Amino acid sequence: xxxxxxxxxxxxxxxxxxxxxxALSGRTFSNYAMGWFRQAPGKxxxxxxxxxWSSTYYADSVKGRFTISRDDAxxxxxxxMKSLKPTDTAVYYCNIKPPGSSxxxxxxxxxxxxxxx
Numbered sequence: 001x002x003x004x005x006x007x008x009x010x011x012x013x014x015x016x017x018x019x020x021x022x023a024l025s026g027r028t029f030s031n032y033a034m035g036w037f038r039q040a041p042g043k044x045x046x047x048x049x050x051x052x053w054s055s056t057y058y059a060d061s062v063k064g065r066f067t068i069s070r071d072d073a074x075x076x077x078x079x080x081m082k083s084l085k086p087t088d089t090a091v092y093y094c095n096i097k098p099p100g101s102s103x104x105x106x107x108x109x110x111x112x113x114x115x116x117x
Contacts (some may be wrong), residue, residue, distance in 0.1 A: 009111030022094030
């Protein structure tokens with residue numbers, strides 16, 4: 001059974017930092033590209049950053065502020081977020097993508113990030 005568990009969210013002031021973690025169980029972590037998504041109230045879920053074996057992707061809105069990384073030995077992915085803005089407020093989710101496929105239908109419970117001005 002695939003399980004994705006996000007953690008590390010919280011309330012932070014604008015300009016602050018947070019580090020999110022995503023733990024995967026039920027699959028071999030190293031077989032998948034991994035991604036962070038977020039969903040703000042009233043908005044669609046959007047891809048924030050992704051990491052494969054050879055490359056990373058960042059949405060324009062987070063470039064230069066967020067850093068995605070993975071530790072295959074720990075089956076865990078991270079999102080280091082710096083210079084946070086109120087517009088980063090959202091529930092953050094992680095997901096997995098097999099090679100040559102699209103993002104999976106597996107979602108965790110998410111972790112809330114709230115940035116106050």
